[in-house]
Amino acid sequence: xxxxxxxxxxxxxxxxxxxxxxxxxxxxxxxxxxxxxxxxxxxxxxxxxxxxxxxxxxxxxxxxxxxxxxxxxxxxxxxxxxxxxxxxxxxxxxxxxxxxxxxxxxxxxxxxxxxxxxxxxxxxxxxxxxxxxxxxxxxxxxxxxxxxxxxxxxxxxxxxxxxxxxxxxxxxxxxxxxxxxxxxxxxxxxxxxxxxxxxxxxxxxxxxxxxxxxxxxxxxxxxxxxxxxxxxxxxxxxxxxxxxxxxxxxxxxxxxxxxxxxxxxxxxxxxxxxxxxxxxxxxxxxxxxxxxxxxxxxxxxxxxxxxxxxxxxxxxxxxxxxxxxxxxxxxxxxxxxxxxxxxxxxxxxxxxxxxxxxxxxxxxxxxxxxxxxxxxxxxxxxxxxxxxxxxxxxxxxxxxxxxxxxxxxxxxxxxxxxxxxxxxxxxxxxxxxxxxxxxxxxxxxxxxxxxxxxxxxxxxxxxxxxxxxxxxxxxxxxxxxxxxxxxxxxxxxxxxxxxxxxxxxxxxxxxxxxxxxxxxxxxxxxxxxxxxxxx
Amino acid sequence: xxxxxxxxxxxxxxxxxxxxxxxxxxxxxxxxxxxxxxxxxxxxxxxxxxxxxxxxxxxxxxxxxxxxxxxxxxxxxxxxxxxxxxxxxxxxxxxxxxxxxxxxxxxxxxxxxxxxxxxxxxxxxxxxxxxxxxxxxxxxxxxxxxxxxxxxxxxxxxxxxxxxxxxxxxxxxxxxxxxxxxxxxxxxxxxxxxxxxxxxxxxxxxxxxxxxxxxxxxxxxxxxxxxxxxxxxxxxxxxxxxxxxxxxxxxxxxxxxxxxxxxxxxxxxxxxxxxxxxxxxxxxxxxxxxxxxxxxxxxxxxxxxxxxxxxxxxxxxxxxxxxxxxxxxxxxxxxxxx
Numbered sequence: 064x065x066x067x068x069x070x071x072x073x074x075x076x077x078x079x080x081x082x083x084x085x086x087x088x089x090x091x092x093x094x095x096x097x098x099x100x101x102x103x104x105x106x107x108x109x110x111x112x113x114x115x116x117x118x119x120x121x122x123x124x125x126x127x128x129x130x131x132x133x134x135x136x137x138x139x140x141x142x143x144x145x146x147x148x149x150x151x152x153x154x155x156x157x158x159x160x161x162x163x164x165x166x167x168x169x170x171x172x173x174x175x176x177x178x179x180x181x182x183x184x185x186x187x188x189x190x191x192x193x194x195x196x197x198x199x200x201x202x203x204x205x206x207x208x209x210x211x212x213x214x215x216x217x218x219x220x221x222x223x224x225x226x227x228x229x230x231x232x233x234x235x236x237x238x239x240x241x242x243x244x245x246x247x248x249x250x251x252x253x254x255x256x257x258x259x260x261x262x263x264x265x266x267x268x269x270x271x272x273x274x275x276x277x278x279x280x281x282x283x284x285x286x287x288x289x290x291x292x293x294x295x296x297x298x299x300x301x302x303x304x305x306x307x308x309x310x311x312x313x314x315x316x317x318x319x320x321x322x323x324x325x326x327x328x329x330x331x332x333x334x335x336x337x338x339x340x341x342x343x344x345x346x347x348x349x350x351x352x353x354x355x356x357x358x359x360x361x362x363x364x365x366x367x368x369x370x371x372x373x374x375x376x377x378x379x380x381x382x383x384x385x386x387x388x389x390x391x392x393x394x395x396x397x398x399x400x401x402x403x404x405x406x407x408x409x410x411x412x413x414x415x416x417x418x419x420x421x422x423x424x425x426x427x428x429x430x431x432x433x434x435x436x437x438x439x440x441x442x443x444x445x446x447x448x449x450x451x452x453x454x455x456x457x458x459x460x461x462x463x464x465x466x467x468x469x470x471x472x473x474x475x476x477x478x479x480x481x482x483x484x485x486x487x488x489x490x491x492x493x494x495x496x497x498x499x500x501x502x503x504x505x506x507x508x509x510x511x512x513x514x515x516x517x518x519x520x521x522x523x524x525x526x527x528x529x530x531x532x533x534x535x536x537x538x539x540x541x542x543x544x545x546x547x548x549x550x551x552x553x554x555x556x557x558x559x560x561x562x563x564x565x566x567x568x569x570x571x572x573x574x575x576x577x578x579x580x581x582x583x584x585x586x587x588x589x590x591x592x593x594x595x596x597x598x
Numbered sequence: 599x600x601x602x603x604x605x606x607x608x609x610x611x612x613x614x615x616x617x618x619x620x621x622x623x624x625x626x627x628x629x630x631x632x633x634x635x636x637x638x639x640x641x642x643x644x645x646x647x648x649x650x651x652x653x654x655x656x657x658x659x660x661x662x663x664x665x666x667x668x669x670x671x672x673x674x675x676x677x678x679x680x681x682x683x684x685x686x687x688x689x690x691x692x693x694x695x696x697x698x699x700x701x702x703x704x705x706x707x708x709x710x711x712x713x714x715x716x717x718x719x720x721x722x723x724x725x726x727x728x729x730x731x732x733x734x735x736x737x738x739x740x741x742x743x744x745x746x747x748x749x750x751x752x753x754x755x756x757x758x759x760x761x762x763x764x765x766x767x768x769x770x771x772x773x774x775x776x777x778x779x780x781x782x783x784x785x786x787x788x789x790x791x792x793x794x795x796x797x798x799x800x801x802x803x804x805x806x807x808x809x810x811x812x813x814x815x816x817x818x819x820x821x822x823x824x825x826x827x828x829x830x831x832x833x834x835x836x837x838x839x840x841x842x843x844x845x846x847x848x849x850x851x852x853x854x855x856x857x858x859x860x861x862x863x864x865x866x867x868x869x870x871x872x873x874x875x876x877x878x879x880x881x882x883x884x885x886x887x888x889x890x891x892x893x894x895x896x897x898x899x900x901x902x903x904x905x906x907x908x909x910x911x912x913x914x915x916x917x918x919x920x921x922x923x924x925x926x927x928x929x930x931x932x933x934x935x936x
Binding site for chain 2: 096099101103107109110115116117200201205270271285286287288289310312313314315316318319322323325326328329449478481483484487
């Protein structure tokens with residue numbers, strides 16, 4: 064650990080002994096600064112344990128860099144030449160190799176890998192970690208289940224360095240689901256020392272004390288203020304990271320985050336308003352990278368269980384009354400991909416893709432009259448106040464446009480803490496919201512957002528047996544042609560019944576100083592310190 | 599005598615504190631927002647939310663939750679903050695010195711300038727000095743603290759580069775001094791660490807100045823009013839007639855007599871600064887208790903909010919006691935019946 068203070072103290076001592084010249088001291092400090100990344104963000108991590116109750120998104124970043132998984136995803140270049148994780152390629156992390164059969168997968172662990180405390184990583188640790196993920200409930204258990212990883216009996220220790228996962232069904236999501244942040248490998252011996260009868264999985268202790276073996280160690284954590292990471296030099300699961308230290312500071316004020324970046328005091332940040340990104344990109348003083356967030360969209364959702372939105376003609380009218388172009392210009396400032404004005408029928412099985420809708424108020428008026436609402440109606444448009452910078456202007460623009468059809472819209476701002484609860488009740492008539500899935504498959508998105516199982520993300524309570532049949536077929540078919548047909552089929556259905564109107568695909572924007580290299584986009588939308596460098 | 603007064607005042611404060619405990623408990627429960635849904639995460643099903651509710655003990659009847667809370671309080675346990683994942687007591691203990699250091703420094707700045715401005719203005723009422731003082735004080739109190747704060751950051755950090763980055767109590771490359779009081783200025787001075795002292799002072803300057811400017815007005819105005827009254831009173835006229843030096847007259851005789859209402863105002867200002875620095879803490883990424891409570895409130899995280907309000911209650915009671923004692927020191931004629 065080299066802090067500036069230590070360097071300077073060392074410098075003073077050395078200067079007294081006249082052993083070091085002044086430029087050499089500055090050189091040492093510059094070296095330390097070059098190997099240190101200062102990252103600023105709005106929200107602090109609340110845990111280092113991704114299995115913990117209520118672990119937030121920043122906590123995923125902590126977990127991702129502190130812990131290893133068995134496998135990781137490969138990397139490719141996106142259209143702008145930016146490193147982008149490649150979900151079609153799985154690569155070794157803690158596992159050196161694996162043998163995949165139709166009923167199971169067997170992993171060979173690295174024999175030289177150790178945790179931060181020097182304990183070797185064994186198959187027992189992997190089993191304990193996976194058992195924990197499927198047993199503790201909440202988010203980790205849910206995410207494991209998404210890959211048909213449900214019961215501890217599926218996880219088998221073959222020998223000290225061999226570990227097997229037995230499949231309970233054929234699910235194409237099982238393998239990628241083993242490379243997401245949740246199945247992290249914990250140091251089970253260390254964790255068990257801190258387990259109690261009431262807390263058999265050491266949830267309490269692991270929250271602030273990582274039992275990990277990833278590329279970075281936790282050097283210091285001051286909750287709500289900063290988290291400091293130091294490179295773990297004994298890391299074997301990948302190439303040695305260029306950064307020796309990462310300092311993550313919480314700066315609640317967006318303007319200050321921008322000022323820190325522009326002045327060169329901070330190196331990188333995700334959390335700036337869209338307009339700032341636009342201005343910074345135009346000024347060319349910082350490197351701005353925007354990557355469309357896979358399998359995600361901002362949309363307008365309509366509750367199809369009650370009038371007036373139970374009438375498909377009303378929903379189509381709304382889809383034609385949204386001021387798409389103005390939203391792109393006045394809300395996203397170019398930090399999003401438009402999702403409107405596409406072909407009438409889907410030609411490719413990709414998601415998200417532009418809907419066939421465009422702003423056409425005459426058409427909307429005709430549809431409304433046909434549905435029996437020539438003079439419009441009254442409704443409420445709700446959004447999550449926690450994401451107000453995007454949601455609020457969208458709501459205002461939509462309300463303004465709908466008013467021209469005689470639809471009187473009351474805007475309902477719901478505090479972040481209450482938003483989930485309101486969604487669970489499924490009573491809001493009209494919302495604007497965002498949703499994205501970690502695993503980049505159209506059927507994964509539709510299973511959560513359009514399927515008749517009516518998950519919380521199906522905010523429209525849309526249920527249609529034909530839709531469900533198409534989604535189920537696409538999830539489990541092994542036949543490529545059938546898969547493509549099913550995906551195009553359910554997208555066409557989504558356009559026809561239009562329970563939700565896509566607006567845009569958000570971009571994950573990041574601003575960094577010119578000398579920061581190696582940024583990689585990840586589906587979890589957090590930073591990977593292992594690949595970053597300062598030149 | 600003094601001890602008796604302290605004991606009496608403390609006893610009188612007990613019902614207040616009990617009231618604070620009950621009211622905060624009920625208020626946090628009455629807030630919209632469901633912590634269980636919030637902490638169940640984005641992918642939660644109804645069952646998952648219920649599971650979290652059970653884990654958090656929120657499925658219990660209200661009176662049982664209250665009894666639990668009282669029991670924990672009696673053991674000095676303020677609960678766990680779900681947003682930071684730490685015991686609330688530890689969070690508060692760590693953050694209170696940050697808020698206190700900032701607030702006290704802000705108050706010191708306000709008191710110094712405010713009293714000076716008030717005295718100068720009172721000596722020449724109606725002159726341009728008087729008007730200037732009034733203008734500065736009015737401007738200070740009319741500008742919201744977050745605006746003054748952002749303006750300072752923009753000018754002194756972004757444009758001029760004089761001030762350090764608004765990154766909280768220390769820049770990213772310094773480490774905190776060994777913990778004694780939690781006040782970085784005092785701790786680094788005790789440790790003889792000039793480097794850290796300078797770093798901490800540099801970080802403190804802008805936020806303290808922001809708070810100080812905000813608090814200037816009431817102090818300046820109260821000092822001016824009290825000084826005017828005293829300066830026109832008989833004993834001052836007598837003293838002046840006796841040929842006392844103007845300096846002695848103003849500072850030793852007039853100001854001392856004018857101080858009583860100023861001290862009252864200082865107490866009031868201090869207590870509202872403790873609340874007002876929430877915004878300043880946000881702007882300067884200051885890890886104080888105000889920003890802590892606001893973040894917890896947004897997340898419907900009950901324990902820190904309750905802990906915060908309780909801490910503030912205790913602080914206010916202590917503060918009032920100190921002010922009463924200060925009265926006696928300044929003016930022995932004051933006898934307080936508790």
